[in-house]
Amino acid sequence: MxxxxxxxxxxxxxxxxxxxxxxxxxxxxxxxxxxxxxxxxxxxxxxxxxxxxxxxxxxxxxxxxxxxxxxxxxxxxxxxxxxxxxxxxxxxxxxxxxxxxxxxxxxxGVGELLARLERLKALLAAEGLFDERLKRPIPFLPRTVGLITGRASAAEHDVLSVARQRWPAVRFEVRNTAVQGPTAVPQILEALTELDRDPEVDVIVLARGGGSVEDLLAFSDETLCRAIVAATTPIVSAIGHEPDNPLSDYVADLRAATPTDAAKRIVPDATAELAAVADLRERAAAALRGWVQRESRALQQLRSRPVLADPLRALTQRVDEVERLRTAARRAVQHTLSTQTTGVTHLRDKLTAVGPAATLARGYAVVQRVTGPERHVVHAVADAPPGSQLRIRVADGAVSAAALGSQILTPTTKEVPR
The missing domain is CATH 2.40.50.140 (Nucleic acid-binding proteins)
Structure with a gap:
């Protein structure tokens, strides 16, 4: 070692x-x-x-x-x-x-390829990559359309020609890549990343003509499917013909049956839109004319009414009635005041006649026994024993006195001094 x-x-x-x-x-x-x-x-x-x-x-x-x-x-x-x-x-x-x-x-073999695609499809579906809530809306009129397709292919011709027939001012950013074979997926991924980063591109179309399962295999690649989901730009999948369903159709934001169908769905038809605008303008003008006519008739009806022809006529007709009502109201108020004044005077005279001051003025007096600071009205002889201090109130004042004695008066006897 x-x-x-x-x-x-x-x-x-x-x-x-x-x-x-x-x-x-x-x-x-x-x-x-x-x-x-x-x-x-x-x-x-x-x-x-x-x-x-x-x-x-x-x-x-x-x-x-x-x-x-x-x-x-x-x-x-x-x-x-x-x-x-x-x-x-x-x-x-x-x-x-x-x-x-x-x-x-x-x-x-084809059978094995289809089985693998079904397993991959089930995996992507379980992860939620086919969820409709992830689909981004396609803009009504995109500024620029990104197109990924084969060079000089029928799919490219169909998309460009049909889209420009429908809306001549449409702009395209075309990226030609391999659409089958071992180099297809890397080239498509590179083109997809480039177009997705372009802020002018509002929608991207993946387009390819029909073919066998092996020919369309690149558009069922797992890496490409995940890249489509991760893109921020809406993507349209237009692969093959109506029966062809690569996995890109399920993860894309919109599935077009053919490249021609994709062109019809990404741009509006200028002729149809102009006709719709003309129809809406005509309908708006008719609605406006009808409204003006209805309002004119309503104004004519209002102008023909007497109250608007002579607005002060109703007031003039009510002048005499208002004056009569004012006189009647004044008379009623004066009568009520006079009646109430007389009643108050009578009540005051009655109150004066029965009041203690009037009684005292006729010669009567109020005798009170003074006990300290308190005073008690004398109601009977027993209330003022001899020697009691008295206060006698008369009409114009009060007199202090003392009880010297008492007499009890009865209807049948004379005064008896005690």
Missing amino acids: RQPSSAEEPWPVRTVAIKVAQWIERLGAVWVEGQVTQISVRPGARTAFLVLRDPAADMSLSVTCAPELIRQSPVPLTEGSRVVVHGKLSYFTGRGTISLRATEIRPV
């Missing part, structure tokens, strides 16, 4: 290469899935060469195998075929490269 390398004692290249080969050797045999991007089978050669590419990332791996594995494959292998390869990785120390020596190659 060599000691760790250092600046003073570095490892030679051969040591590093051998150690890398040893580590790779420990990995053992593995199963690898990918898309075939290159096949090289030379006549008379003992080794065939392939390149496997990851469908969702810009990564590839060199593969070597016996030519019989390719020739005897139950399904012909072509560039873009999806395969599962079993083999062992080898590191070539002389060139410093890694390759996979394949011992078995299994093409991925």
Whole structure:
């Protein structure tokens, strides 16, 4: 075992290469899935060469195998075929490269692809990526439409021509990418990210014509589906024809049956909109004319009424009545005041006649016995025994006196001094 390398004692290249080969050797045999991007089978050669590419990332791996594995494959292998390869990785120390020596190659059939897509669809649905509440509304009239499609494809022609027929002023930002094969997903992701960052782009359209399940496989890629959900710009999926349903249709904000249908749904029809505006203007004008006519008739009816023809006539007719009512009211008030004054005078005379002051004025007096500070009215002889201090109140004042004696008067006897 060599000691760790250092600046003073570095490892030679051969040591590093051998150690890398040893580590790779420990990995053992593995199963690898990918898309075939290159096949090289030379006549008379003992080794065939392939390149496997990851469908969702810009990564590839060199593969070597016996030519019989390719020739005897139950399904012909072509560039873009999806395969599962079993083999062992080898590191070539002389060139410093890694390759996979394949011992078995299994093409991925349509049935297996569909089963995988169903499992992925169930996974994305369970995560809520198909939820309608996540769908963003498509703007009525986008400033700029981003279009991701194949170069010079029928889908590009359909979208551009139909959209411009409907709304000639529409603007497009077109990004041409591969729409199938191993490079499709990375290129679509790059174009989608670029258009999503553009503030002028209000909606993005993914467009492709029809094809087989393998041809449309890129638009069911999990990485692309998650990128569509994560985008901030509304995205329209217009992949294939009506029966085609890649997973991008479920995660996109709007699913169009065809590229032509997408063009019809992202921009309004100028002719139809102008006709609608003209119809609304006519309806508004008719409604305004009807309102003016109704209000004019109402004003004519109001002007024909007598009260508006001579507004002061009603007041003039009521002048005599108002004056009569004022005189009657004044007379009633004066009568009420006179009656009440007479009544008050009579009550005052009655009160004066029965009051104590009038009684005293007729010669009567009020006798009070003085006991300390208190005074008690004398009602009977017994209330003022001889020697009591008395206070006699008359009409114009009071006299102090003392009780010298008492007499009891009866109706049948004379005064008897006591």
